[in-house]
Every structure is written in structure tokens, then in C-alpha cells.
Amino acid sequence: MPKPSNKNEIIAAGLHVMFRKGYHGAGVRDVVAEAGVPQGSFTNHFRSKEVFAAEVLDHYFAHTRKLVGDALNDRSLRPRERLLRYLDIITKRLANDDYLRGCLIGDFSIEVSQVSELLRERLAEIYKEWCKPFEQCVAEGQQAGEISAQFSASDLADFLLTSWEGAILRMKVERGPEPLDRFKRIAFATVFAAERLDRA
Template identity: 85%
Template sequence: MPKPSNKNDIVAAGLRVMFRKGYNGAGVRDVVAEAGVPQGSFTNHFRSKEAFAAEVLDHYFAHTRELVGQALNDRSLGPRERLLRYLDIITKRLADDDYLRGCLIGDFSIEVSQTSELLRERLVAIYQEWRKPFERCITKAQQAGEISTRFSANDLADFLLVSWEGAILRMKVDRNAEALDRFKRIAFATVFTAEPPFGPQQSGS
């Protein structure tokens, strides 16, 4: 009978360790100790720490996709409300962790994008995939007259995710929800409204 694989346990342990210590601070010994497996199990499944981190990132993003679907596929809400629902879901999860843990995608964007081409390219692909359901939702909101069409749905989706990641970074510093709440309050009173943000567009601009 084949011996059961420890791979999933190691990846899950890696996620916990990298949240606490970051990519550079997380050693293989830390990960296998967290997983409760021998170090040889790590080298059996992963050719390098960099390749391992890519799998941890994929594991994290798979869960993020579920949260996106939970909010943006909720047909009981209008498209604009679904966007805010997603941010509220994430805010609740961050509060449950006492604002100590942020978003691994954002953390990796800061820590590894200049030192690992493999992880940088994976992050590029994640951002592109992550943006698509928001772009679709914003398009529906624009078609329903809930959000201005002054900016493209693509640009608005990217703005939402990038700005939200910045708010999460500030949250980790302050250890409270003020930056998250401020972003939601201002963005949904200006950019994500039916009225064109910053006044009517001038001709020739």
C-alpha cells in the first residue's frame, strides 16, 4: 500500500509560517516543524524553496477565488453591492485575525517581486486572473447605471484591488480597520458611484 503523501500538509504549514515570518524569514526547518514531518518529505516534493512558495501562493489564491465567488456571484445583491460585499468579507476575516495577518499576495508582491522571477511571474498571472471577475461585476454595474462609465471596467477593477492591497498594508501597521473602512467609505462615495467622479469630463481632456 503506498505511503500517504505529506505534500498538502507541508503546503498548508508553509502558508501559516510565511504569514508569520514572510518568504525570506521562513526556513525549510520552520515549515517541516510546523507540518510535523521529516525534512526529507520537503525535498521529496519540492525542488526548491522558491518552487514551494509558488505552490503556497497558489494554495492561498485558490481560497481567495472562493471568497470572490461567494461575494460576486451573490444574485441577491446588485453588482455594486457585491463589490462592497467582498471587501466586507475580507474585513471580517482580517478582524478575526486581530489585524495581524494581511494578504499573502500583497506580502509577496513587496517581498519577492525583485528577487524571484518565478514568483513575480506567478504574481502577474494571479493579478490578471483575480481582476477578471471584478471587471465583469463592474461591467454589470455600469450597464445597470450603478457605476459611472467614465473609466473602463478593467481600470476600475485594477484600481479596486491595488488600492485595497494598500489599505491592508496600512491596516497591518495600525493593527485596526481604519484604513480599510476609509477606503471603502471614500471609494464607494466617489469612484464606484453612478455620478462621474471628480465632476463631468471636460472636452479635449
């Protein structure tokens, strides 16, 4: 009879440990201790820490993808409101963690993109996929006239996620919501506002 796999437990444990200690600070012993499994279970499933981190990143992004879908597919809200809804969902989750924990995608972008080509390429793929539903929502808002069409929908989607990741990094430094609130106030009063009709 085959032994039960501990792979999912190790990946979940890796997410917790890497949030606390980062990629470089998270050792295999830390991860298996968090998962409550023998160290041999790790090497049975992952040929390297780098490959393991890629699976942890995919696990995290799968959850992020669901949050995006929950917000941007809510047809009871107008497109611009859906964009804000996503940011508000994330703000609430960050508040629940006392602003200590940010976004693993952003953390990895800083920590590993210069030392791991495998992880850098995976992050690039994630950003590309992550932007698509935002691009679609922005385009819908532009067509409805509630978001300015001065910039392309793809550029605005990229700006939204890139700037939001920067706000999260500042939030971690300041241990409070003001960087997040500041971004929402300014972005949605300017680049995500409707085209002004009174412009000369």
C-alpha cells in the same frame, strides 16, 4: 505499499509560517516542524523553496478565488453591493486575526517580486485572473447605471484591488480597521458611485 504523501500538509504549514515570518524568514525546518513531518518529506515534493512558495501562493489564491465567487456571484445583491460585500468579507477575516495578518499576495508582491522571477511571473498571472470577475461585476454595475462609466471596467477593477491591497498594508501597520474603512467610504462615494445627473 507507497508511503502516504505529506505534500498538502506541508503546503498548509507553509502558508501559516510564511504569514508569520514572510518568504525570507520562513525556513524549511520551520515549515516541516509546523507540519509535523520529517524534513526529507519537503525535499521529496519540492525541488526548491521558490517552487514551494509558488505552490503555497496557488493554495492561498484558490481560497481567495472562492471568496470572490461567493461574493460576486450572489445574484440577490446588485453589482455595487457585491463589490462591497467582498470587501466586507475580507474585513471580517482580517478582524478575526486582530489585523495582524494581511494578504499573502500583497506580502509576496513586496517581498519577492525583485528577487524571484518565477514568483513575480506567478503574481502577475494571479493579479490578471483576480481582476477578471471584478471587471465583470463593475461592467454589470455600469450597464445598470449604478457605477460611473467615466473609467473602463478593467481600470476600475484594477484600481479596486490595487488600492485595497494598499489599505491592507496600512492596516497591518496601524493594527486597526480604519485604513480599510476609509478606502471603502471614499471609493464608493466617488469612483464607484453612480454618474451624477446634476453635473453641468
